[in-house]
Amino acid sequence: MTNNKNNYLFPLIVMASLFFLFGFITTMNNSLIDYLKSAFNLNEVEKQLPNTFFYGAYILSIPVGYLLNRIGYKNGVLAGLGLVSIGFFLCIPAVAMGYVPFLCAVSVFAIGVVLLQVAANPYVNALGTPETAASRLTLTNALNSLATVIAPLFVSMLIVSANTGGASDPKTVQGPFAGIGVATLIIVAVMFFLKLPEIKEGEVSEGGPVKHYKSSAYKYMHLWLGSLAIFFYMGIEIGIPSFFADYSSKLGFSFNAEMRTQLLAYYWLGLMVGRIAGIFILRKYSARTILSFNAIFGAVMLLLSLVLGKMGVDKVALVLFLGTGLMHSIMWPCIYNLALEDLGPHSKVGSGVIATSVIGAAILPIMMGGIQKSVGLIVAICCLFLYYAYITFFAVKGSKIR
Numbered sequence: 001m002t003n004n005k006n007n008y009l010f011p012l013i014v015m016a017s018l019f020f021l022f023g024f025i026t027t028m029n030n031s032l033i034d035y036l037k038s039a040f041n042l043n044e045v046e047k048q049l050p051n052t053f054f055y056g057a058y059i060l061s062i063p064v065g066y067l068l069n070r071i072g073y074k075n076g077v078l079a080g081l082g083l084v085s086i087g088f089f090l091c092i093p094a095v096a097m098g099y100v101p102f103l104c105a106v107s108v109f110a111i112g113v114v115l116l117q118v119a120a121n122p123y124v125n126a127l128g129t130p131e132t133a134a135s136r137l138t139l140t141n142a143l144n145s146l147a148t149v150i151a152p153l154f155v156s157m158l159i160v161s162a163n164t165g166g167a168s169d170p171k172t173v174q175g176p177f178a179g180i181g182v183a184t185l186i187i188v189a190v191m192f193f194l195k196l197p198e199i200k201e202g203e204v205s206e207g208g209p210v211k212h213y214k215s216s217a218y219k220y221m222h223l224w225l226g227s228l229a230i231f232f233y234m235g236i237e238i239g240i241p242s243f244f245a246d247y248s249s250k251l252g253f254s255f256n257a258e259m260r261t262q263l264l265a266y267y268w269l270g271l272m273v274g275r276i277a278g279i280f281i282l283r284k285y286s287a288r289t290i291l292s293f294n295a296i297f298g299a300v301m302l303l304l305s306l307v308l309g310k311m312g313v314d315k316v317a318l319v320l321f322l323g324t325g326l327m328h329s330i331m332w333p334c335i336y337n338l339a340l341e342d343l344g345p346h347s348k349v350g351s352g353v354i355a356t357s358v359i360g361a362a363i364l365p366i367m368m369g370g371i372q373k374s375v376g377l378i379v380a381i382c383c384l385f386l387y388y389a390y391i392t393f394f395a396v397k398g399s400k401i402r
Contacts, residue, residue, distance in 0.1 A: 023144030055362035065352020083112030145272030226339020235364030274329020298327030
């Protein structure tokens with residue numbers, strides 16, 4: 001097993017760097033919402049469309065899972081990185097053409113991120129023993145979280161603050177996006193020459209009893225319930241930053257766009273801190289226990305924020321709202337690990353099933369935007385309590401293997 005650990009260390013580092021990349025891209029896309037609203041003069045529903053176009057690409061996750069079965073992890077990663085680079089280069093002319101052409105270019109690098117997500121998660125899951133899988137995923141997600149802290153600062157310093165004249169200019173994104181496109185091309189070149197071992201899921205453990213698996217990934221109920229948990233989790237993770245600007249305004253804070261973007265970094269910092277702690281916590285406590293604890297206390301923090309905001313304790317309400325990131329930190333790796341548990345050779349397709357549910361970030365925020373427009377902001381934010389409730393159900397009961 002020592003040999004295996006040494007063999008798996010380098011590919012784990014490579015996968016961690018990919019988690020950083022798609023964490024950066026995902027958060028950057030979300031952090032641009034407030035800026036794009038001003039630049040393109042959008043309403044409450046239209047401003048959520050970058051999430052819809054970006055996360056809508058995850059509908060392709062199941063076909064991508066089958067594709068990975070044919071081409072392997074490394075070729076899947078290379079294809080994903082190539083599409084990411086092409087998408088960012090396409091954004092340069094597209095953003096000057098208008099909002100819809102820009103969104104179409106976003107969907108190109110979104111498909112690349114889908115390939116990276118579907119390939120990287122089961123690969124990390126398989127790089128070692130099943131008992132430490134959640135801890136490994138949390139480790140790679142910690143780097144993902146580091147990227148989510150940096151991305152809002154990147155948007156703030158290189159895009160938002162570049163508009164010194166007052167009015168937001170959508171073409172300000174062209175230079176930074178070109179830089180990301182070039183950086184991704186360099187990563188493609190490096191990855192091409194790297195040797196990554198192909199892992200056969202279900203054959204990692206040595207000396208253990210032979211396991212028998214069902215004929216298809218689709219026959220595992222906990223996979224479907226876990227997929228739905230990811231759907232609602234995405235509504236939570238993206239919902240908080242998506243509605244932060246409007247919520248802070250409702251609390252009476254008059255932050256400018258740059259300040260709001262910088263404050264959002266604290267939300268993502270909470271995710272990073274929680275994931276770093278989770279690397280060690282998940283070696284002591286089960287993923288089910290930690291997931292249920294975090295879902296319940298995330299809901300409690302949000303409830304306290306709404307109550308204190310109503311009472312006029314604005315600063316504490318704002319801190320609690322952003323502080324939910326700490327509770328959200330290990331939800332993804334815990335849900336993912338529980339949903340893929342005991343799938344063995346069906347892990348690639350199972351990963352595709354789970355990743356499809358990332359479209360929750362495309363559907364739920366825009367649905368909540370519609371609720372905000374028709375009923376009000378607080379009612380829209382209260383939708384998050386339903387998402388927390390389902391995740392708690394999955395942790396306690398739905399994740400049990402049938």
